[in-house]
Amino acid sequence: MTPSRAPMAPTRPQNLLAVGLLAVVVGNLLTRLFYADIPSLPIAAAVVLGVLGLAELAGGFVLRNRIERRNDAPPVDPLLAARALLVARASAYAGSAVAGLWVGLLVHTLPDAGTVTAASADSVTGGIGLACALVLVGAALWLERCCRAPDDPESERRPE
Incomplete structure (x- = not known):
């Protein structure tokens, strides 16, 4: 008996959304607890995922x-x-999680961005980080789509 070879299903957007929403909650909680103790966030930390996404x-x-x-x-x-x-699938989930963390940070910093200098700078970094994380998710889904085998015209013919 040979095992059946079902094709791998594409990444489900609702799974990415669930990971992202969980990361928003965790990111906001961590930001509320430790924001006063962390140094200013470097923009380089935000751009890394964008570079990976472009690659x-x-x-x-x-x-x-x-x-x-x-x-x-x-x-x-x-x-x-x-x-x-595998890289595409892992990148999609990682990008979704990091995007959620950036949103969690932004939920905390954006209300104070007009009055607190650190919150303003971190909001800019968070916005760039969110955009770059979303670039990674989009690129990962594109790479996953590119891995599909072309349709075999022979398999579409019906026996006569």
Whole structure:
């Protein structure tokens, strides 16, 4: 008896949303408890996920071109595609969690941003971090989509 090989289901947006909402609660709680004790947040901490997202976006285009064999591209090793899929899935969940943490920070800092200098600077960093985390989530979902095998025209034919 051979095990059935069901295709891996794509990442469900509601799962990403659930992770993000949980991270909002945790991020807001941690910010309320420890905000006075932490130093100012560097913008570099916010930009890292955006850079990773851009790399995954570029990787998705390259992988898609190779899977579809455009421009005489070499074929894709199935293990490479599987690894790219795992990276995409992990990045989507990590980006969702970090986006939630940034939202938790923003919920705490934005109300004071007009009067407190540190809250203003951290709100800018939090906004950049949120945008970069969302770039990572979007790029990860794109990379995951690019890992799909093209439809086999032979499998669509019906026997006559």
